[in-house]
Amino acid sequence: MKFLRDLLDKQKPLFHKGGKLESLYYAFEAGETFLFSPNHTNGIKGAQVKDAIDLKRMMITVVIAMIPCLLFGIYNTGHQHFLATGQTAGLWDNFAEKAILGLTLVLPIVIVAYAAGGLVEAAFAVIRKHPINEGFLVTGMLIPLVVPATMPLWQVALATIFAVVIAKEVFGGTGMNILNVAMTARAFLYFAYPAQISGDQVWTYLGDKEAVDGFSGATALAVAYNAGVEGETVNTALSTHNSALGSGLYEFANLFMGWIPGSIGETSTLMALLGAVILVATGVASWKIIVSGFAGAYIMGFIMNLFAVNEYMAMGPEYHWVMGGLAFGIVFMATDPVSAAQTETGKWIYGLLIGVLTVIIRVTNPAYPEGIMLAVLFMNVFAPLVDYYVVKANKKRRLQRATV
Amino acid sequence: MYFIRFEAFFKRPYSSYNMSKLVKLKKGFDIKLAGKAEKKLVEFQPAKTFAIKPTDFIGLQRPKVTVNEGDIVKAGTPILFDKALDKVQYVAPVSGEIVEIKRGEKRKLLEIKILADNDISYESFEKFAESSIKSISREDAITNLTKGGVWPQLIQRPFGIVANPEDKPKAIFISGFDTHPLAPDYSVTLKGEEKYFQTGIDILKKLTEGTVHLNINGDAEVPTVFANVQNAQVNKFSGPHPAGNVGVQIHHLDAINKGDVAWTISPYGVSQIGKLFLEGRYDASKTIAITGSRAKSAAYTKTFIGACVDTLVNGNLKEDEKSNIAPDTRVVSGNVLTGEKINKDGYLGYYHNQLTLLPEGEYYEFLGWMKPTSEKLSYHRALGLLSFLKPNKEFVLDTNVRGEERAFVQTGVFESVTPMDILPVYLLKAIMAEDFDEMEELGIYEVVEEDLALCEFVDVSKHPVQEIVRKGIDLIQYS
Numbered sequence: 001m002k003f004l005r006d007l008l009d010k011q012k013p014l015f016h017k018g019g020k021l022e023s024l025y026y027a028f029e030a031g032e033t034f035l036f037s038p039n040h041t042n043g044i045k046g047a048q049v050k051d052a053i054d055l056k057r058m059m060i061t062v063v064i065a066m067i068p069c070l071l072f073g074i075y076n077t078g079h080q081h082f083l084a085t086g087q088t089a090g091l092w093d094n095f096a097e098k099a100i101l102g103l104t105l106v107l108p109i110v111i112v113a114y115a116a117g118g119l120v121e122a123a124f125a126v127i128r129k130h131p132i133n134e135g136f137l138v139t140g141m142l143i144p145l146v147v148p149a150t151m152p153l154w155q156v157a158l159a160t161i162f163a164v165v166i167a168k169e170v171f172g173g174t175g176m177n178i179l180n181v182a183m184t185a186r187a188f189l190y191f192a193y194p195a196q197i198s199g200d201q202v203w204t205y206l207g208d209k210e211a212v213d214g215f216s217g218a219t220a221l222a223v224a225y226n227a228g229v230e231g232e233t234v235n236t237a238l239s240t241h242n243s244a245l246g247s248g249l250y251e252f253a254n255l256f257m258g259w260i261p262g263s264i265g266e267t268s269t270l271m272a273l274l275g276a277v278i279l280v281a282t283g284v285a286s287w288k289i290i291v292s293g294f295a296g297a298y299i300m301g302f303i304m305n306l307f308a309v310n311e312y313m314a315m316g317p318e319y320h321w322v323m324g325g326l327a328f329g330i331v332f333m334a335t336d337p338v339s340a341a342q343t344e345t346g347k348w349i350y351g352l353l354i355g356v357l358t359v360i361i362r363v364t365n366p367a368y369p370e371g372i373m374l375a376v377l378f379m380n381v382f383a384p385l386v387d388y389y390v391v392k393a394n395k396k397r398r399l400q401r402a403t404v
Numbered sequence: 405m406y407f408i409r410f411e412a413f414f415k416r417p418y419s420s421y422n423m424s425k426l427v428k429l430k431k432g433f434d435i436k437l438a439g440k441a442e443k444k445l446v447e448f449q450p451a452k453t454f455a456i457k458p459t460d461f462i463g464l465q466r467p468k469v470t471v472n473e474g475d476i477v478k479a480g481t482p483i484l485f486d487k488a489l490d491k492v493q494y495v496a497p498v499s500g501e502i503v504e505i506k507r508g509e510k511r512k513l514l515e516i517k518i519l520a521d522n523d524i525s526y527e528s529f530e531k532f533a534e535s536s537i538k539s540i541s542r543e544d545a546i547t548n549l550t551k552g553g554v555w556p557q558l559i560q561r562p563f564g565i566v567a568n569p570e571d572k573p574k575a576i577f578i579s580g581f582d583t584h585p586l587a588p589d590y591s592v593t594l595k596g597e598e599k600y601f602q603t604g605i606d607i608l609k610k611l612t613e614g615t616v617h618l619n620i621n622g623d624a625e626v627p628t629v630f631a632n633v634q635n636a637q638v639n640k641f642s643g644p645h646p647a648g649n650v651g652v653q654i655h656h657l658d659a660i661n662k663g664d665v666a667w668t669i670s671p672y673g674v675s676q677i678g679k680l681f682l683e684g685r686y687d688a689s690k691t692i693a694i695t696g697s698r699a700k701s702a703a704y705t706k707t708f709i710g711a712c713v714d715t716l717v718n719g720n721l722k723e724d725e726k727s728n729i730a731p732d733t734r735v736v737s738g739n740v741l742t743g744e745k746i747n748k749d750g751y752l753g754y755y756h757n758q759l760t761l762l763p764e765g766e767y768y769e770f771l772g773w774m775k776p777t778s779e780k781l782s783y784h785r786a787l788g789l790l791s792f793l794k795p796n797k798e799f800v801l802d803t804n805v806r807g808e809e810r811a812f813v814q815t816g817v818f819e820s821v822t823p824m825d826i827l828p829v830y831l832l833k834a835i836m837a838e839d840f841d842e843m844e845e846l847g848i849y850e851v852v853e854e855d856l857a858l859c860e861f862v863d864v865s866k867h868p869v870q871e872i873v874r875k876g877i878d879l880i881q882y883s
Contacts, residue, residue, distance in 0.1 A: 001770040033808060037772030040805040041734075041765050046853070046870040047860040048740040048762060049435070049585075052780035052789055054807025056773040058814060058864055061787040131808060175811025175865070282785045286816060342815040343827065391830055395845040398825075402661035 001036075008032050026125040030132035055174075058284055059137040065278035065285075066141050066332060068271040070110075073264035074102035077149040080204045080261050083245050086212035091259065105149040105205055106264055109156050114140040116157040120164045124173070135174030135181070135338070139164065142182030142332060145265025146325065146373075147189065148202045155193050159185040179380045180339045183329075186373055198369075203261035214244030217261050220323040221362060221369040223250060228312025228363075234319070237311075255322040266325035276331040285335035288344065289351035293330035294321060296355020304363055312363055320359050329372035330354065339380040343390040350386055354379045426622060427656045429643030431823040433783050433858055435585040437740065438798040439702045439761070441693035443592050446703040448720075451711040453751075454498050455515040458484060460754040461494070461556055462874075463565025463881075467513045475502045480527030480553050480686030483516055491569050495553030497688035497709040499525045515751065518710075531684030537603055540681075542610045549607070552680040556754070557673025561654060561666045563881050564852035573667040575614035575658055580630050580671055581621035581641075583648030584739035584854075588693035588758050590671055591627035592704050595691075600678030601629050607677050608669070609635045619653045629671070643823065651855040655824045660849045672757060692752065696740075696761035697800040698722050698733045707752070713737070713759060714749040721761065732764035734803050741857040742870070765804025773807065780806070783821065783862040810865040821858040826850065828859050832869065835876030848876050 014021045015028040032038075034056070042048050078098030082088045117140045125132045143160055163185035168177045189197045196202055200218040204211075211217075218226075220238065227237035238250040248254060258268025266272075279285035301317025308314035320326060334340060334354050341350035354375045361371030368374060458467040466487035471477060477496040484494040498520045506515040529552045532540065540548075546569050549555045558567035558576075567573070581590060594601065608616050615637045620630055622642030630638070639657060641647045650668045660666055672690060679687040688709040695702050700720050707716075713735060721733055736743040738756040746752075752759065769775070776788035781799040785792050791799065818828035826847045834842035853870035860869035 004770070005768055034773075036768040036770055037804075037806065038808060039766045039768050040808070041803040042805055043868065043871075044745045046742070046868060047857060048734065048736050048743055048745065048760070048803055049437075049781075049801040049861070050804070050806045050866065051784065051862045051864075052777060052782040052791070052806050053784040053786055053862075053864050054773055054866065055810045055813060055864055056807070057786050057788070058784075060774055064787055131810070134810070135813070173811065175813045282787060284786055284814075337815045338813055340815070342829065344816055344819060347816075391827060391846075394825065394827055398661070398845065398847055401659060 004035060008035065024126055026129065026131055027122050030122070030125065033131075055134045056137075059134045061282050061284045062138045062279065062332070063141050065275040065282075066138075066145065066265065068274045069145055069265035069268065069328065069332075070106075070141070072258060072268045072271045073145060073149075073266075074106045075099055076102070076259060076267060077105050077205060077264060078102035079259060081206065081209075084204045084206060084211045084215050084217065085209040086245075087209075089246055101205075102149075106144065108153055109144040109147065109149070109151060109264070110141065112153045112156050113143045113160050116160040117143075117164050120161050120169070124165075124169045128169075130173060133168075133174035135168070136164070138336075139168075139181045139185075143185045145328070145332075146182060146186045146263050148197060148262075149205050149264050150202050151189070151196055155189060155196060159189045159192075162188045175338055177338055178384075179377055180333050180336045183333050183373055183376050183380070187377060190373065203263075212244055214242075216242055218242075219262050219369065220250050220255055220260055224312055224315060224319070224323065225362075225366075225369050228310040231311060233311050234315040252319065252322060255319070263325060266328040269322045269327040272327035272331045276327075279331065279335065285331070286337070286340070286347050286351075288347040289335050289340060289354075290330055292348045292351030293334055293355045294327075296352035296357075297321060297326055297330075297359050298355070299352075300356040300359035304359065317359075320362070324362070324370045325372050326355075326358055329358075329376055333372075333376045334379070339383065341383040341386045341390075343387050345393075346383065346386040346390045350379055350383050353382070424637055425639040425657060427639065427641050427653075428622070429641065429647045429652070429656075429823040431820055432583075432644035432646055433821050433862065434583070434644045435740070435781065435801075435861065436796070436798050437585045437695075437697065437781075438800045439696040439699050440586055440798070441588060441592075441695045442703045443589065444703050445592075445691070446694075446701055446705050448705055448707075449715040451520070451707060451713070451715055453503065453517055453519055453712045454496075454500075454708060454710040455517045455712070455751040456484065456494060456497065456710050457515050457751060457754065458494075458513045461486075461566050463560075463563065465489075469505055469513065469516060471502050471505075471516070473502050473505055476500070477502060477518065478525050478527045479688060480529065482551075482553070486566075489566065489568060491550045492555045492566060493551055493553055494556060495527075495686055497686075526685040526687075529680060529684045529686070532681045534599070534603065534682065537606050537681060540607070540610065545607050545610045548680065549677065553686040554673065554676050554680050557669050557676060559668045561651070561660050561668060561852070562664075562849035563877050565881075567667050571665045571667075573612045573614070573665050575617060576608050576612050576667045576669065577617045577619065577650050577654050577657070578636075578669055578671060578674060579619050579648055579650040579653055580627070581619075581624070581648045582739075583621075583645035584741055584758075585645075586693070586695035586758065586760060587648070587739055588691075588695075588704065589627075590629065591625075593691040593693070593757055594627065594629040594671055594675055597675045597678070598629050598632070600675045600682060601671065602633060602635075603678035603682055604674035604676070605633055605636050607681060608674065612667070614658075617653070617657055619650070619657075621648070629675075646821075646823065646855060646858060649855055651850065651852055652823055655826075655850055662844060662849055664849070670755065670757075690757055692756070693758045694720065694761070695758060696736070698761035698763055709752070709754055711752050712749060713746065713752055716759060717748050717761065732766070734762045734764050736760040736762060740801070741861060742854045763800070763802040765802030767804065769804075783817070784864070805866060807864075807866050809867065812865055812867070814864040817862055817864070818856075818859040821862055822856065824850065824855070828856055828869075831876070832856075832867070832872050835872050835879070838879060840880065843876055843880060848880055852877070 078101040167184035304313040357375035358371040478499040482493040500520040504517040560567040622640035737753040778790035782789040831846040
């Protein structure tokens with residue numbers, strides 16, 4: 001690696017003050033620090049040694065945690081295509097073809113998201129003269145995982161640019177943002193181009209093939225919602241839906257595994273939980289938010305049961321865990337430390353309310369079958385308020401101690 | 405009659421009950437480093453020069469030097485005072501000739517250097533018999549302490565500045581153990597000082613109407629010097645660092661509120677007070693620990709306050725075995741969390757009883773942010789940080805920052821290494837925003853740099869936490 005180091009050292013003066021490419025210093029610095037961790041030493045006073053962690057390592061940990069979801073999503077994209085077009089029935093039949101099809105659909109989305117967001121990051125770093133924010137490592141992976149594989153690439157690029165600029169850079173970059181960047185990107189798509197990210201037609205890639213007779217591309221959430229409207233029990237609706245493709249596709253076990261239509265990375269509860277295990281074991285995400293998020297969804301589902309006026313409300317609360325993007329959203333979106341509550345007590349409340357709100361939106365709102373997106377964004381906005389009261393309680397304890 | 409006495413009983417401040425406390429702390433982190441001092445005394449060539457650095461005394465606002473270059477001083481001769489706190493004398497640690505008064509930019513006073521005599525001669529101060537210590541009045545005690553040069557050992561909370569003799573502290577706190585990385589063991593550094601330590605406590609008891617707290621380590625054997633201490637409330641603290649920080653202990657015993665004044669002092673300072681009263685002289689001798697992975701002989705040695713460290717460092721550095729590139733050595737006066745980098749011929753800090761020799765970390769590392777490692781210590785467990793698998797390993801750490809400064813991102817970590825009911829990130833943000841009300845409400849009076857030093861170590865975003873804390877204290881104190 002010495003030649004690389006020498007190369008960088010040779011180019012460095014170009015980017016330093018007075019150099020020809022001075023204005024691109026932060027772009028150079030970003031590249032340099034990704035290749036080599038810098039040679040800075042600690043100051044004269046204060047801590048003389050430092051912990052081995054840095055923000056880059058923390059962020060890459062989150063990316064690693066998302067890989068199970070990504071790989072699953074790639075294969076599932078191919079699998080859903082083969083299933084819908086009646087080419088195979090078995091899960092592992094045509095393995096290579098499914099994987100390759102998935103790759104050709106998913107990979108461009110990932111690349112576009114990273115490229116578009118990366119350019120915005122670099123542009124802001126150069127213009128605003130601040131280091132490039134590593135937060136984008138995570139955002140660039142999250143965005144592809146929350147859109148359907150059929151999403152037009154230009155829309156992915158536009159949403160990424162919108163989210164990075166409006167949700168993050170205008171506030172001052174990673175660490176300063178109020179909203180989760182990836183969720184903002186999804187919300188942007190949802191409201192700007194609903195035809196490409198809602199309904200029954202977008203979740204399964206059909207290409208130039210015809211779908212089999214009786215195929216429906218509806219997500220489990222849509223099935224459950226319609227069951228509520230039509231007065232059929234949700235369980236029946238789920239077990240009979242899409243029976244043209246095989247039996248039990250929407251049953252609990254399969255929903256949990258995630259072999260269903262949906263956004264690329266969100267379908268598998270199992271993979272999201274695997275990610276959660278990585279995030280919690282490495283201490284990068286707060287287990288309090290994850291636990292209270294799932295608990296909140298269950299509690300609200302249970303309350304719905306008690307006051308059920310339609311079949312959707314009567315659905316077993318555990319179904320909320322495995323349908324739609326709840327698990328993915330709680331594990332990867334709600335736990336974003338910047339936009340989440342920052343106090344330990346606040347995290348319990350924040351997670352709980354995300355779960356509760358998700359179920360309320362799902363069950364009572366006819367316009368949005370998926371509630372996690374708005375629940376996370378909503379609680380992002382309210383997290384500072386939750387923290388405000390937790391901090392106030394801390395101040396109050398201090399004040400009371402003084403007056404005793 | 406009875407009624408009045410009953411009432412008086414209840415009016416006694418809580419801290420005056422002589423009830424020992426046991427406090428178990430869970431939050432915190434022990435930084436285990438290689439280069440622990442062996443429990444033996446090693447002799448080095450005695451230092452030739454000594455220096456008093458006014459910058460060691462936080463809150464020393466307008467230093468005025470009372471000696472000139474060429475003057476001859478004895479150990480205990482006043483050489484400096486603070487025009488803003490003129491009763492307190494700062495004295496020469498050894499006898500000899502003032503060889504240099506070093507000033508920096510804007511004539512800022514940096515060092516007063518003394519070329520030491522071979523045999524130290526002492527200024528003589530009033531000497532007391534052990535039996536007559538009891539009868540010394542508070543005023544006389546203060547006069548003797550300030551004139552005798554030991555007063556700067558008393559530190560005021562809030563702010564962590566040299567105490568003001570005019571104040572009446574609500575209590576005095578002494579931490580009887582040091583949990584900092586590689587910190588010296590008081591059973592070695594204060595060996596045989598029982599008599600002086602007890603006398604020091606007796607004098608301190610006169611200074612406060614409240615309690616003198618001596619806080620000892622609940623996880624280890626009690627050093628003999630603290631075993632039979634009278635006149636003080638002995639509390640036990642257990643847990644990882646910063647359990648030994650006096651600020652943390654105060655928080656759990658009798659927390660500082662706005663308007664409160666408490667004093668703290670190190671066990672060495674207590675013992676020094678004892679020597680002043682019993683021997684009638686300013687005795688600046690101290691046993692320090694030489695520690696760190698670069699130290700060839702990591703052990704204890706006897707020296708004096710402000711000693712030049714060259715004789716302790718030169719010839720005492722390990723040669724590098726593996727590579728042909730010998731890493732530079734950083735000499736740290738104090739420990740690796742709160743210490744100060746000094747030159748190889750620099751001077752030991754006034755309050756320091758430890759020298760740490762570390763490899764410098766001025767190097768690039770290919771993909772250093774991503775490489776799995778169990779050799780670099782981390783409180784975290786993020787991708788590839790495997791040091792948690794070796795909980796008992798003694799790590800060799802260098803001075804590399806291991807990353808770059810960023811905005812606050814990770815949450816909950818500072819809280820998990822701060823065993824106080826304080827929200828460090830909110831406090832730091834309040835300081836950065838210069839929001840005075842917030843700082844007060846969030847507990848700026850309860851902390852000094854060392855109490856949040858661990859936050860600086862574990863910080864993902866590499867903030868200069870201690871510098872920020874001092875900035876906040878300065879803001880509150882001076883404006």
